[in-house]
Amino acid sequence: MADSPEEIQKHMKAYTLVGLALLVFTFITVAVSWVDFGSTTINVTIGLAIATFKAGLVAAIFMHLNHERPMIYRILVFTCFFAAGGMLLFILALKDPITL
Amino acid sequence: MEIPHTVTARPDTGLWNAKVGIWLFLASEVMLFGGLFSSYVFLRLGADYPWPRDELQVPFGFVNTLILILSSVFVVYAWVALKMRQWNRYRVWMSLVVLCAAVFLVNKGFEYKAKFTHYHVTLKDDSIVSGHIHSREDKSIIFNADSVTVDAAGGNHVFLKWLENKDDIRFTAPDGTEVEPSRAWFADVKRGLKKRQKADQLAADGDDAASAKLMEEVNDKYSALNAFDDSGQLKLTLSQTGRFVIPRHKVLSWTDEQLDFTRALATKLDGKLVSATLKMQIDELDLREYLRHDDPREKAVADALIFDHFDDAAEGQQLLEDFNHYRDPKLAAHEEAVAEWKAKHPGVEYEPEPFYDFERVYLDKLHEEVHAEDETHSNAEGDHEQQAAAGADESGSHGHPSVSIPFEEVEFFSNFGPRKNTFYAIYFTMTGLHGLHVFGGMLVLGYFLFRGRKLYLKNPEHMANRVEVGGLFWHFVDLVWIFLFPIFYLM
Numbered sequence: 001m002a003d004s005p006e007e008i009q010k011h012m013k014a015y016t017l018v019g020l021a022l023l024v025f026t027f028i029t030v031a032v033s034w035v036d037f038g039s040t041t042i043n044v045t046i047g048l049a050i051a052t053f054k055a056g057l058v059a060a061i062f063m064h065l066n067h068e069r070p071m072i073y074r075i076l077v078f079t080c081f082f083a084a085g086g087m088l089l090f091i092l093a094l095k096d097p098i099t100l
Numbered sequence: 101m102e103i104p105h106t107v108t109a110r111p112d113t114g115l116w117n118a119k120v121g122i123w124l125f126l127a128s129e130v131m132l133f134g135g136l137f138s139s140y141v142f143l144r145l146g147a148d149y150p151w152p153r154d155e156l157q158v159p160f161g162f163v164n165t166l167i168l169i170l171s172s173v174f175v176v177y178a179w180v181a182l183k184m185r186q187w188n189r190y191r192v193w194m195s196l197v198v199l200c201a202a203v204f205l206v207n208k209g210f211e212y213k214a215k216f217t218h219y220h221v222t223l224k225d226d227s228i229v230s231g232h233i234h235s236r237e238d239k240s241i242i243f244n245a246d247s248v249t250v251d252a253a254g255g256n257h258v259f260l261k262w263l264e265n266k267d268d269i270r271f272t273a274p275d276g277t278e279v280e281p282s283r284a285w286f287a288d289v290k291r292g293l294k295k296r297q298k299a300d301q302l303a304a305d306g307d308d309a310a311s312a313k314l315m316e317e318v319n320d321k322y323s324a325l326n327a328f329d330d331s332g333q334l335k336l337t338l339s340q341t342g343r344f345v346i347p348r349h350k351v352l353s354w355t356d357e358q359l360d361f362t363r364a365l366a367t368k369l370d371g372k373l374v375s376a377t378l379k380m381q382i383d384e385l386d387l388r389e390y391l392r393h394d395d396p397r398e399k400a401v402a403d404a405l406i407f408d409h410f411d412d413a414a415e416g417q418q419l420l421e422d423f424n425h426y427r428d429p430k431l432a433a434h435e436e437a438v439a440e441w442k443a444k445h446p447g448v449e450y451e452p453e454p455f456y457d458f459e460r461v462y463l464d465k466l467h468e469e470v471h472a473e474d475e476t477h478s479n480a481e482g483d484h485e486q487q488a489a490a491g492a493d494e495s496g497s498h499g500h501p502s503v504s505i506p507f508e509e510v511e512f513f514s515n516f517g518p519r520k521n522t523f524y525a526i527y528f529t530m531t532g533l534h535g536l537h538v539f540g541g542m543l544v545l546g547y548f549l550f551r552g553r554k555l556y557l558k559n560p561e562h563m564a565n566r567v568e569v570g571g572l573f574w575h576f577v578d579l580v581w582i583f584l585f586p587i588f589y590l591m
Contacts (some may be wrong), residue, residue, distance in 0.1 A: 015180070019173035026165050026585075030158065033590035040591075047586040054582045062176055062575045067240045069114040072123050079127040083134035090138040094145055 018061045025054050107561045108541075122569045125438075126576050133580050136530050140587065143522045150455045152523045160211045161589035164204050165581060168538075171200035172578040175545070175571040182564035187556060194549040197574070201542035208535050211431045215516040219380060221505060222512040226389035227404040229503065231382035238379040241351050241507060243359045245371035250281060251292050252325065252332040254366030259282045262350070264343040271336040273327040279336055285324055288523075292322025293332070293476065335370075344369060348378075348507055364590060376507045381500045385423065386460040399428070405509055411502040419501060422470045423461060430458035467499030527588055534584060537577045544570050 029050050036045050060066040065076075104110075105117040107491060113120055122314040144151050180191035219239070220230045231241045240262075248259065248271070260266055260281065271279045279285065295318045302311035318325065328334045344359075352360045354376060359369040390404050402420055410416030442450055514520045518528040548567055 005184050008242060012177075015173060015176045017530045019169060022172075023166060026162070026169065026469055029586055029590065030162055033586070044591050047591055048583075051583050051586050055579045058172065058575050058579045058582065062172055062578075063572055067469050071113045071115055071120060075120075075123050075127050079130050083130050083580040086131065086134055087138040087141070097146075 014061060017058050022054055022057060025050055029054075107559065107565060116565060118565060118569045121574050129576060133530075134534075136526070136533070137583065137587075140526050140530065143526055147522065149309070149521070152521070155523070156527070156589045157211065157214075158589050160207060161585045164207050165585045167200045167204050167207070168578045168581050171197045171204075172575050174200065175567075175574045179564060179567045179571050182556070182560065182567055185560055187553070190567075191549065194545060198542055198546045198549060201538050201545070204538055205535060205542070208531070208538075212528075218516045220512075220514055220516060220520055221378060221380070221510055222389070223405045223505065224509050224511050225405045226392075226511070228384075228386040228389060229294070229380070229382045229388070229406055230384040231380045231500065231503075233378075233380045237345055237375075239513075240345045240347055241354060241376045242374040243344045243346065243354070243369055243371060244374055245338060245344055245359075245369040247335050247337045247370045248281075248342070249333055249335045249368040250286075251366035251372070252289050252328045254363070255289075256286050256365065256367075257281055259344075259361055259365055259367045262344045262346040264345055265340075266342070268340060269342050270339040272339065272508070273334060273336060275327060277327065279324070279327065279334075281336065288322050288324050289328070292318050292325035295322065296325065341371065343374075348510070348513065377504045378507060378510055378513060379500050379502065379504045381415065383463050383500050384461070385419070385424075385463065386470045388455045388457075390457045391459055392455060406503065406505070409503045409505045409509075411504055416503075417503040417566075419463070419466075422466050426461060426466055427458050431456070435449065463499050464503075530584060531588070534577065534580055541570070541574050541577050545574065 029047060032046055033043070035043075037046060047082070065072070107116060109115055110117060110120075124411055174193045175195045178190050178197060181187075181190035181193055217232065218230065219233050220228065223226050249261075253294070263269070271281055273279050295314055299311045299314035299318065302308075302314065346359075346361075350362055350365065353360045354360065354373060356373050357370060359371075359373065361367045361369075385406070387401060391399050391401070401424060407416050407420055438450060438452075486492045515523060543569075548563075548570055552563055552566070555566070
């Protein structure tokens with residue numbers, strides 16, 4: 001954890017850079033949406049990949065997940081497991097729809 | 101009492117308490133938004149109509165994304181300032197965060213307003229137009245009533261809401277008594293009806309005395325009920341013609357002389373129908389659903405119902421020509437591409453694409469295209485006078501023709517709100533919930549900004565930790581938007 005003032009001061013530069021990167025990637029997200037990569041699936045995948053990368057930056061740097069205590073990671077592992085499970089339920093419903 | 105571990109770490113978790121708390125809260129937030137994101141995937145993959153793309157205005161979403169990212173950076177700066185014990189600097193950064201949140205919400209407000217005042221109409225043949233409706237009357241059924249029939253059991257006073265001149269009107273029952281069909285009057289009627297039913301029940305059970313006593317009470321206290329006929333109906337005559345302007349969805353059916361409200365209102369009007377047409381200025385024409393059921397080449401665009409309802413028939417004809425002019429080369433190119441594909445893949449069955457995007461046009465764009473062509477054309481001929489005349493003529497409608505569609509030809513009509521389709525339902529649910537988070541975050545961070553000085557002076561580290569926790573929530577709000585923006589605006 002970045003607790004001492006000196007360490008925090010060092011992180012300021014990283015925060016600024018990440019902010020800039022996020023802005024740049026927002027432009028890129030819009031720009032690639034104008035390009036037709038051949039199918040909607042590819043376009044959606046690319047768009048989501050960029051969004052995931054941006055979200056990763058926010059989580060790792062701004063939310064300090066790159067250097068947290070194990071307790072936080074433990075909470076998040078459970079969260080990811082159940083969130084993914086919830087997503088999977090919907091996908092299973094699509095794969096095996098009830099037809100009348 | 102001192103709250104433990106606001107600054108120092110708890111030995112078992114290794115963290116100060118609020119940090120564990122906020123992460124548990126964020127975990128529940130992940131589940132909440134995760135559920136909604138998976139609903140989005142489910143709705144989108146399961147949609148049996150073309151999923152709307154490019155319907156939202158990207159600049160709104162784009163600017164809001166930039167604003168949230170900047171505010172995320174500012175909130176970290178604010179936290180750093182507190183850690184460095186620079187109160188004034190903290191105030192500057194935190195003010196910017198709150199300002200960003202406010203701008204985000206105002207922006208969102210404009211965006212929502214544009215959607216709520218934009219309308220969509222599906223006609224019975226599945227042709228679709230969108231546009232603007234200029235007054236409440238233009239989207240209502242207008243009926244001049246001489247009498248109104250109310251129902252003792254199911255009726256209520258709500259129908260008065262749509263009576264424009266209700267202050268000038270008195271209602272008279274067939275026996276000549278004046279009646280005010282207010283909420284209290286209907287409540288009395290219903291109470292009386294219940295008592296009368298009970299009295300009937302008592303009489304059937306043989307308790308004539310009790311029944312007679314109850315009936316006496318009904319006649320005394322609930323005499324309003326006596327005016328109703330045996331079937332529980334009461335026809336009230338209006339002292340002068342009542343002008344009703346009623347939303348379409350409150351009306352079950354109508355003829356030239358009669359109008360029935362929906363069953364929830366259980367009321368009928370007798371008189372004269374003034375108008376049952378939806379009037380709007382259209383800005384988009386979408387014939388994809390109209391053409392999808394058959395081979396589009398065999399179904400004539402000109403036969404779509406919408407072309408019968410232009411206020412200016414010539415304008416409708418012009419739009420039809422422009423539409424075909426725009427579509428024909430695209431359809432030809434599409435057919436050519438299909439033929440090419442078939443030649444390249446012999447023996448493989450071609451699965452036709454269900455929707456052609458060029459069967460939907462935005463009239464502004466169409467108008468621009470056609471107008472540009474006209475200009476080149478008439479410039480070549482040097483006929484400036486004619487061009488000016490045409491320009492003046494067209495400027496009246498700005499390429500947005502007016503249509504009047506009889507309600508009986510309207511299959512579905514709605515503003516671009518949540519009820520339009522599942523896209524708008526999930527869009528408003530998710531962005532609305534996200535907007536509430538922005539609002540909540542703004543309140544909390546605003547509190548830290550304006551009311552944090554005392555705690556800062558007492559225990560600056562505690563204050564910094566509070567801002568860190570608020571900041572974590574704020575980053576989460578930003579993180580959700582990072583996904584919301586592309587999936588709704590760009591894909």
